[in-house]
Amino acid sequence: MTEDFDVDPVDKALALWGLQNASARFVAGRENRVYRVEDASGTYALRLRRPGYRGADELASELHWLFAMADAGLNVPEPQKSLTGALMEPLGERHVDLLEWLSGKPLGQSRDPLELDDSVATFRDLGRMMAKLHNACDAWQRPSWFKRCHWNLDGFLGEAPLWGRFWENSTLDVETRTLLVEFREKATADLAAVQEGLDYGLVHGDLVRENVMVDGDQLSMIDFDDGGFGFRLFDVATALIKNLGEPNFPDLQAALIGGYREYRPLDDRHLPLFMGLRAVTYVGWIVPRMEEEGSPARNIRFINTARDLCGAYLNKTA
C-alpha cells in the first residue's frame, strides 16, 4: 500500500514534540519515513515508522534500549520525549518518534567501493564500538516488558525465518536452491551443536555501512530497527558482509575483530557460518520487495553472495 504523506502528518507529528515551527526535510522512505528536522533547539530525525513491521511494544522497547545506550555513553541517537513525556506517539496507523540527529555521513554505500582515508583504522574503531555496545547491552537492566525479535536458530533457519523463507525465493535456479537447502540443513545442525557456547545477547542486527555514521574519527550507530536478541557474531558478520568486494577485505576483517577484542572477547571460529546465515537472510528479505525499484539487481547480488558464502561453507565443512 502506498501512503501519501505530505506536509500534514509531518506537521502533526512535529506538533507532538512542540516543533511546529521547525523545518522538515524528507531524507528516506524505503522502510521508515525519515525527516531531518531543524529548529533553534537542535536537529532531529523524525521517523514515521512503517506500519506492520514491528508492534507498539517492540517499537517502545527499541526506544528504551536506545535511550539506555545513549545514557551509557554509546554513540547512538538519543530519543527525544514528546510533550506528553513519551518516547513515541501514535499517528494514524503508524507510530512516530524523534531522535537526536547525528552528525557525519554514512561509512559507505553497499554497492560502491569504500572511500575512507584509512579503512583499516575505521574498521578497528567499528569493532571497538560494537564490543562496547555488546558490553553496555549486557550491563543494562531491561524492563520486564521488553520485547524484540530473536535472531536465533529459528529466526534464521526455522519454518518462518525473521526475514523470510530464503530457499523459496522464486528466482533461484535449481542448482542454487539445492545449495541453499543443503546449507539450511547443515547450518541448522551446526548451529544447534555450538549455540550453547556462543556469546548471545542484544545485537544491533543491521550494522551495515549505511547505519554507521562517520564524523572525522568519531563513529556512531543509527537504525536499531532490526535489533534484538542474537549471537554477537551476527553483528560481526553483518558489518563485514557488504565489504567482501574490498581489495583489503582480510585486513578489514582482522581490524574489526582486533578492535572488538580490545573491549570484549570474541570467538570467531564460527564466523563463516554466520556469514552464510547473514547472506541467506537477504535472499529471503527481498522476496516481498521484488517489485521495488532496484530490486532485480539487488536480488541477483544477494543470491550471488549467498551462493559464494554458503558454497564455501559447505565445501569447507564437508
Ligand SMILES: Nc1ncnc2c1ncn2[C@@H]1O[C@H](COP(=O)(O)OP(=O)(O)O)[C@@H](O)[C@H]1O
Ligand atoms: N539519528 C540520525 N542521525 C542522522 N541521520 C539519520 C538519523 N536517523 C536516520 N538518519 C538518516 O536517515 C536514513 C534512513 O534512516 P534509517 O533509520 O536507517 O531508516 P530506514 O532503515 O528505515 O531507511 C539514514 O540512512 C540516515 O541517512
Ligand SMILES: N[C@@H](CCOP(=O)(O)O)C(=O)O
Ligand atoms: N536490508 C537492507 C537491504 C539492502 O541491501 P543493499 O546491499 O542493497 O544496501 C536494507 O534495509 O536496505
